[in-house]
Amino acid sequence: MSLSKNEIKFYKSLQQKKFRDQEGLFVIEGVKLFQELLEAKTFEIDQILIVEESDLIDELKVEHGKYLNVISNKDLERISSFKNPNQVFVTVEQKKLKALDYTEDQTILFLDNVRDPGNLGTIIRTADWFGVTQIRCSESSVELYNPKVVQSSMGSIFRVDVTYGDLLSEVQAAKAENFSILAADMDGEDLTNFDFNSKTVLVMGSESHGVSDEISALSTAITIPKKGKAESLNVAMATGIILSAIK
Structure with missing residues (x-):
């Protein structure tokens, strides 16, 4: 035709x-x-x-x-x-929004204001690699169906449930279900010395602003130990390193 x-x-x-x-x-x-x-x-x-x-x-x-x-x-x-x-x-x-499932021991990923489509796609792919099946994005994060997100996920978008909503209320809901809330922060506790819970929410923020103050106040800050002189890590790369430590 x-x-x-x-x-x-x-x-x-x-x-x-x-x-x-x-x-x-x-x-x-x-x-x-x-x-x-x-x-x-x-x-x-x-x-x-x-x-x-x-x-x-x-x-x-x-x-x-x-x-x-x-x-x-x-x-x-x-x-x-x-x-x-x-x-x-x-x-x-497109899928309809659904509630997060807190019933099982698992790691859930929260993304706070992650706006770069390539980063989101790579994070979805990384989550899929480590067996993370749920990601919650703040409403200010880049749209899931952006073509660059879809392509850079390399198919993982079809296996990981990615939803959007208010992260603060979700953090409170996760805490009520006995999940540990961890937030990536340059001044946090060294993750190599951290005792991770079997029920964990990992919050990753944007490279420029990090995790919001409201969510940080309800979280335990962890960091990737720095050996060299680089100022920071790409958020997708940092997510992979922390998930590797948790898993």
Whole structure:
């Protein structure tokens, strides 16, 4: 099929948050992310647009035929955010917000004002590596469905539940469920000497502002011991180091 001007305009509009929110959709691009989506089965597919030369078409017709639209390479280039798009462009339904589950012994990650999409995507991927299945972001943090977040998560977005809301009230709720609240801070206790609880909330703040004062007041501050002269660590890198110590 050939995409109409209105269809091209619609698919391109999903690169903007305003229209993603309006439609309740987001976009994934490329074969690898698409395969991760199909394997995880945690999001509902809206439409699959795939180039006519793809080897995946016959297989997709069996289970996903009602979503499938075969398009030209030229049309894919018109709607893609990539310079060199890879075969497939998929619109996916956004998930509805759900409450955090505090019933099990686990580590939950809270992100306070993390605004860089690459950092959020990498943090989601890192959380997935360490078996963290829940992340709560402050409402000031970057949007989950930003294309750079989706791509940099490398498919982990489909396996880790990421939600948004007021972090202060969530910290209070976690404390009521006997979770230890730890906040990363340059002046905190050396994490290599710390005795971690089996029920832990780790709060990571932005590199420029750190964790908010209100949340810090309810938290125990921990830090990564510094050996060299670097001023600070990237928040995604720091998250990985601390999760490694907790796990």
